[in-house]
Amino acid sequence: MDEITFAVLGTGGIGRRALEVSQHKDHLTPVAACDRHGTAIDFDGFDVDELLAATEGNIDSEPRDDGVATDGGTGATPADGEGGVKQHGEDRGVVASEQARSSADPIQDIIDHGDGIDAVLLALPNYEHDFIPRTADRFVEGGYSGVMIDVLKRSRVIDMLDDRSDAFEDAGITFVCGAGATPGLLTGAAALAAQSFVEVESVDIWWGVGLKSGYEDNRGTVREDIAHLPEYDIETARDLSEAEIEAIIDDHDGVIEFEDMEHADDVLLERAGICAAEDVSVGGILDVHSDEKPTTTTVSVTGRTFDGETATNTFQLGDETSMEANVNGPALGYLRAGVRRNRAGEYGVVGPAELMPGF
Amino acid sequence: MDEITFAVLGTGGIGRRALEVSQHKDHLTPVAACDRHGTAIDFDGFDVDELLAATEGNIDSEPRDDGVATDGGTGATPADGEGGVKQHGEDRGVVASEQARSSADPIQDIIDHGDGIDAVLLALPNYEHDFIPRTADRFVEGGYSGVMIDVLKRSRVIDMLDDRSDAFEDAGITFVCGAGATPGLLTGAAALAAQSFVEVESVDIWWGVGLKSGYEDNRGTVREDIAHLPEYDIETARDLSEAEIEAIIDDHDGVIEFEDMEHADDVLLERAGICAAEDVSVGGILDVHSDEKPTTTTVSVTGRTFDGETATNTFQLGDETSMEANVNGPALGYLRAGVRRNRAGEYGVVGPAELMPGF
Incomplete structure (x- = not known):
């Protein structure tokens, strides 16, 4: 190189x-x-x-x-x-x-x-x-x-x-x-996992992040995540004060679960020809009160093989790997x-x- | 494209x-x-x-x-x-x-x-x-x-x-x-799984193949696999008659387990700079009497993150995906x-x- x-x-x-x-x-x-x-x-x-x-x-x-x-x-x-x-x-x-x-x-x-x-x-x-x-x-x-x-x-x-x-x-x-x-590591993993199949039915990305000691360094990321909650969007999250963000976190006892996030994995997989954007779902759990991940980050790619079987390939990150x-x-x-x-x-x-x- | x-x-x-x-x-x-x-x-x-x-x-x-x-x-x-x-x-x-x-x-x-x-x-x-x-x-x-x-x-x-x-x-x-x-899909998965780490300690590839109905179509592959058994090598496996191969399979009741196979994953990962060839191990189980996989094909990549943690990322193929x-x-x-x-x-x-x- x-x-x-x-x-x-x-x-x-x-x-x-x-x-x-x-x-x-x-x-x-x-x-x-x-x-x-x-x-x-x-x-x-x-x-x-x-x-x-x-x-x-x-x-x-x-x-x-x-x-x-x-x-x-x-x-x-x-x-x-x-x-x-x-x-x-x-x-x-x-x-x-x-x-x-x-x-x-x-x-x-x-x-x-x-x-x-x-x-x-x-x-x-x-x-x-x-x-x-x-x-x-x-x-x-x-x-x-x-x-x-x-x-x-x-x-x-x-x-x-x-x-x-x-x-x-x-x-x-x-x-x-x-x-x-x-998107990034997990998008690539989904693209690779798709190789067993001739047609991909769904890609499910589910992440866990424990961010206690990393919280101070990653306030921007937490703010971006909050923008994915149903009650917020990019604009309203942008206008939140630090105190308001703390209040949201406290309301969730430090553990916030996200579903159906707008995450670029969907369009990135579609543009690579893996599957339609709407067949990609992204969600996860953020815990800012613990460094332990609240759930194991997992990519599940379900598809149909050329010989007619339906199966799911998975990629999992070790719980000890930090978001960083x-x-x-x-x-x-x-x-x-x-x-x-x-x-x-x-x-x-x-x-x-x-x-x-x-x- | x-x-x-x-x-x-x-x-x-x-x-x-x-x-x-x-x-x-x-x-x-x-x-x-x-x-x-x-x-x-x-x-x-x-x-x-x-x-x-x-x-x-x-x-x-x-x-x-x-x-x-x-x-x-x-x-x-x-x-x-x-x-x-x-x-x-x-x-x-x-x-x-x-x-x-x-x-x-x-x-x-x-x-x-x-x-x-x-x-x-x-x-x-x-x-x-x-x-x-x-x-x-x-x-x-x-x-x-x-x-x-x-x-x-x-x-x-x-x-x-x-x-x-x-x-x-x-x-x-x-x-x-x-x-x-x-090597191939699983080598790529190992390379991708390595991305969480700054140093890869080991890559373990463990495969399962159920080859009952696919056996006739894949005799060459089975012969190559037999060459990986401790008692055989490429030359001796090459000289086996079909009947001798059948006898070997029967001796194992149709289920043959392989350890420390000479599989190009090792040199392919080394040349990509992922880890030393000797840190890669490949083994698996072949069952020619069943189409069910005898074990789930799994790539485990263990490494150290930049922030000092040791973890294992894994990639698994759905059991319903055929070798083909x-x-x-x-x-x-x-x-x-x-x-x-x-x-x-x-x-x-x-x-x-x-x-x-x-x-």
Whole structure:
């Protein structure tokens, strides 16, 4: 495998963990990271430990629409106007790292250095449907060519990215969408499990997440999950204060069950030709009062074989694997697969299932 | 997905089932098939039903070394010198189909028509270590460029193919090796399951096959399996008569358990960087007296996460999925993936795990 350099947009829970996991990977060098306040760029590769230590607690679950979400700071309510970011000396967010400097336009910094960056991981919460697509637009306009990859969850965002397919083709961008745990690892598992069948009848994805100690680092994810509850949607969840989110969690005694979530697995499996989007269901249980998973994450793919049998293939994640492990390993795995495609001249939008054997 | 044409070398159990399964796949057209006796070529696509009906019972578990194994005929012992092939009028083997004609050199027929064939599935038993590699040599020498794909099981054959890597590169051949059930589907599942981990400690593949009604069609596979028993090897299993194989099966009351099999999953996972070959173990149970699987086929991948946990991810095949379903669906899936790579200009030898997200 050739050397791969990558940038992380957002230094919150996902961005920081991606940097950490990348230290375990050969030939994968993080060379740029940014949040709303600043940028770190070093083509010799970061001192990841320093950057992680300096930005510890860099979580902001509040939505932003000023280019790049900070993912920095905790505890602020939207009424603050400015996300509370962990203070380190005079600087905030990624700028707390000695490898970073403050910037008026961090995303432009990354784009300006795009020639040296093989892949850009968009580790941004996507409160507004078009936030990640709009960020992609900036990279297209800025002349970037290479891989862009996100871990988004919402089905409808895929269509917005698809609308940009021609622009990505022209720019030489391979956009890998929905490449975390689910969608991502579990979507790929479903695509692989489908290989026994000539027709897939249903794909059921059922996840369990225990997020006690990881809660502080993953407030944005919890907010996104709440948006999947029947009583909420993206807009109303976006407007919730931290206190209101805590109240919702308390109402559920810390354990929230989700059914029929709008999760991009459905459209990603359909576009790979595995099954119709409506045959995919996603649900799960989130427990923020325990690190034990409340249920075993399981993908069940039921189909019909060429010889007329109906059967169910299953993929299960060990209960000891954290959400962070199941998001960031696959994200970097799909990033590599995307770079390989990009270097072979394959541009446009691809989902995880399309990086599997054809169905 | 663009249109793909493919050829099948060997019209025994695997070759015939691959043709059958391909009928359920869009954009995948079988245009050539051969056995030792003849060749069928039709670039408009076969009448697969006619070909399958005409060649029913076309099984030969006897090894051949005269270019292409017939996979035609049953019940002959090596002493016959000539595999007994189902007779249809005056013709034998694939020639029983009205779409085929007899040939003195069926492989050369396929090579001569290689320009119209995107992929060649080598559905040949591989009694001699170098049989598939030597067949590949013929395609290289004949100027073929495209995908070659096999469902071989033996670890040592991968090295022999690797020795030809430069020749494949020069020829424009993408050779996908070990792309059936195991190695193949289960190897890919192991590679995907590894994504939760930063270090894989072990991969355990445990299969169950119930082969009562499929036994006649899969004598070659059973012979290959027997070669994995401690008392036998490839050479001694190759020399067994059908009667001796029946005696071995009877000695085990039809249920044979295998441990520490030499299965190419190990080297295929190592070359994809998932784990060391010695950390992979493969075993299973074959029951030729029942169509029920004697055990559930399971891949268990144990590893360490970036956050220090040890866990096991598992992939299980539904007991109702037949060996044929789990070999041929994945073979055609990997064939498609191989064609995509080939068209992007990626040549050489790749295993199933390398067609997964990078580890």
